[in-house]
Amino acid sequence: MASQTFKVPSSEVPGYSAIYRNSLFKDGTQGSELSHITTAYELFQHHLAIAPKTEFMGTRRFDPADGFLDEYEWLTTSEIAELVEDFGSGLEHVFAKYAADAKGHGTQQPLGMYANNRYEWFVAEFGAFRSRRYTVGICDAVEIQAAEYTINHSELRVIACSIDKIPRMLDRMAGTPSVRVIISMDPLNCSRPNHLTQAFCAETAGPSLRKRAAALGITLLDMDEVLEMGRATPTVAQPPAPSDICVMCYTSGTTGVMKGVLLTHDGMINASRSSHFSFRYTDTTYLSVTLLAHSMDRYVVYMLMYGGVRIGFGTGDRTRIVEDIQVLRPTVMVGFPRLLVAVYERMAAATIRADGMTGVLSRIAYQCKRQRLAATGELHHPLWDRVLFSKLAAQLGGRIKAVMTGAADLKPEVIDFFRAALSCDVVQGYGQTETSAAGTIQRLGDYTSGHIGVPNAGSDIRLRSMPDAGYLVTDLPCPRGELMIRSRSLFAGYFNDPEKTQATMDGEWLATGDVVQINATGTLSFISRTKNLVKNNLGYCISAERLDRIYAQHPMIQSLLVDGHQDYNKIVAVIVPEPTEFTPWARSVANMPDASFEELCAKPEVAKELAEVLRIYSASVGLSVYEQLGAIYIEPVPFTERRHLFTSLLKFKRTAAIVHYDVQLKKLYKEVGGLI
Missing domain, CATH: 3.40.50.980 (Rossmann fold)
Structure with a gap:
């Protein structure tokens, strides 16, 4: 596959990689198209000019007599x-x-x-x-x-x-x-x-x-x-x-x-226009549910306003999001990974994870669609869409053309399932509040996973070496380091905090605080937050977030918190098992055929055996001895049920989680004390 980024010639300097740009915008600009729109106010006037009598913003009709929510x-x-x-x-x-x-x-x-x-x-x-x-x-x-x-x-x-x-x-x-x-x-x-x-x-x-x-x-x-x-x-x-x-x-x-x-207005317009050039959607129907108090939803709305959009607003009740979707029937869906995973779990449980003939046929259909997509790039299947997947798509309105996500990695199996079930593009992107939510975005028609796309139109990216952590721009085959972004979409600073503003910038470049690698295709893959890198007592650098993602691929793991410490050479983890896979296995290990999920989680022999299973798994996926789990604590309560462990954008707060599980983590470190 040809590289999706353009490497600016002779742009390397010591400690920094070359500068990379979107290969469709090699000059580093967005060109002159739509350049007359320079503020959000002018963007609104543009939408008024192209769609004055078109439905623009909708709310579900409410009946106060019975509290029923009806059509938009x-x-x-x-x-x-x-x-x-x-x-x-x-x-x-x-x-x-x-x-x-x-x-x-x-x-x-x-x-x-x-x-x-x-x-x-x-x-x-x-x-x-x-x-x-x-x-x-x-x-x-x-x-x-x-x-x-x-x-x-x-x-x-x-x-x-x-x-x-x-x-x-x-x-x-x-x-x-x-x-x-x-x-x-x-x-x-x-x-x-x-x-x-x-x-x-x-x-x-x-x-x-x-x-x-x-x-x-x-x-x-x-x-x-x-x-x-x-x-x-x-x-x-x-x-x-x-x-x-x-x-x-x-x-x-x-x-x-x-x-x-x-x-600034210039920053928000630059960010939204860059994504418009990536997708060029027209006459879009969009459900606005990601909190407007943050930058993401506004960035998406502005992006869609260039081509005309109907914006339906959800009820604000997360338990009714699927209902809102079914009533509105959006064509573009944007959601943070934890929201999409919740939808995936519900749909997968009724199909590819189901028992009996339903499960068998669903798994056959799913594999057929995946193979067809890989071989031909075709999202639709003449048989299985009619027999199965059109019914799944109908659960989300039946009209979705694209699902967009960011903020954290979405598991490849979730991405693949949505592509098969909805016959639509699923793209991941990367951005920060400081970049007006823009940064990188996966291209339409790119059906790979495990990366966050390429630079937005008009944005420059490069990497900065982190020698203490072992991430270098000279690493082969893929340069690695802290992601730096230069763009007109960058923030004007932190309010009343020039010191933090200055600390975040490296000249005209934003130091994102995120470690990434540049792949052979020109796409970027996220590795870790720099603040979540830990060097153990032997000097080996551990990326806990990266290990979270790798171990979470194991079928018995729903989610986990990997932790490392400078005083130890072994890492530990708090693990929330996937009940459907874990329970029958754990009953066999404990020889307790009728034990509940909670009882099994509390059994020391189950934790010991699961740690061994994960040790074997870690070796099979190429993790080093320092990245193997020395001890684990099995947590029966999903992290998502502890609201204080998540931000309003449903991002996992590692620092808060480490504090929450302080007692358990200390016991685990005591258990693994000593050298390998």
Whole structure:
């Protein structure tokens, strides 16, 4: 296969690899196509121009009598544009009257956004852009303290939020003294009932909340009131410049304290346009479920707006995501690995893992489709799609053309299954908040797995050697090192933190903190976070994340936490078994045919035998003696049931997990003490 990246000639310098670019954009730019769009506000105007009467944003109809959610109701781009104009004008009056002294970045003021994904978020956001304001997403999906931290750190005066957030804000107002105005996205008289307002009494919600807010010195309005202010006294739009801040997104906190990342309009547009050039989707239907408080979903929405898009918003209930998908029938699906794995587990259990004739036929069909795809590059199969896979695809609406994912590696078997079951492209990408969510992306038509694609259009990447960890740009056959990115999509800095900003940059290059390798095809494969590399007491460097991924390929492993320590030469792990594979095997080992899953997990002889099975497995996949597990603890409770071990983006927090399992890990290290 020809290389998918272009190696810039004579670009190597000591300690750094050559510079690599997307082979379709060898000059390092995105060309002149669509270059007239320079801000998110202009992108909205572009979408208005190409699809003024088209359904743009939709919400599921709610019946307050029985709490039933029905089909999607839609607003056209023109209707959204009218709301943006009126809200933008009204917002000017709100700031002028209640928060004229609001502080932000330079001369720009921030608007806080505190809600699940919904069309009112975009109305408020584009309304804020209309007067050069930027938005700050607030997230409490993991813990309420994160919301307080965001509000205080960004010094928010005005916050637009859903009605369910208002009581908790008022309860904790003493901890957020900067807030002066709260704008409810839902009518305070509950005149437009939805699944959030059903918890409030229409006769008392508004008066009660307003009274509480007034007692705290807070002005409480709803969006309808702000819209009416704008209609009554329209203002002249003051659109942003490309260099203005578009949004401030807070990092997910996987490695420490959250940081406020300042993303410019130029950066967000550069990122979204680069991905548009990779996919060029038109007339897309998209389900927005990835939290808008972070950069990923906004990046995808902006990417799709270039070609026209219908955006349906989920209910905000993760248990109803599949239902939302079935009702909306999206053509593009974006999800983080843990969400996609949950869908995969459900579908695989009913097909390729099923007992009896269903399982036999499903496995035959699956292998046939995989072989056909590998041999011909053809996603569809004339027999098995009709007999089996069209029914699976129907469970997700039956129209998906592509599944996109990032943030963490998705197991190859999950990728292959989705390609077979849905007859669609499945692509992985890489990005950070600091890169406006862009970085690398897998090409359509590339049906390989185990990598994160190639540089986005207009982005340069290179590697920096890490000699202490043993990753060098001179490694053969694949250069390895810390990933560096240079692009117009890079952040403008961390809010009020020039020291951390400077520490993150190497000249004009972002030091991502991630170790990758450049494959022969020009694609990149993720190895580890630099902060998760551990050197053992013999000087050998261990990549715990890499080992997590390798051991997780074993059929008896659902998930695990590999850990190494500088005082030991053996590594240990906390393992969550895959019940369907583990239980019958463990019953045989323990000679307990009726034992429960939990009982088996607690048996020392089962742990000892599983460690031996994994030792043999590790040798079969080429791991060194230092990468073999010295001892394991079997955890019957899935990591996913411990919410504090995950960020709001469902990223696994290794540091938090190590703290959580401190007692078990110490016992394991005591067990393996001594030299090999």
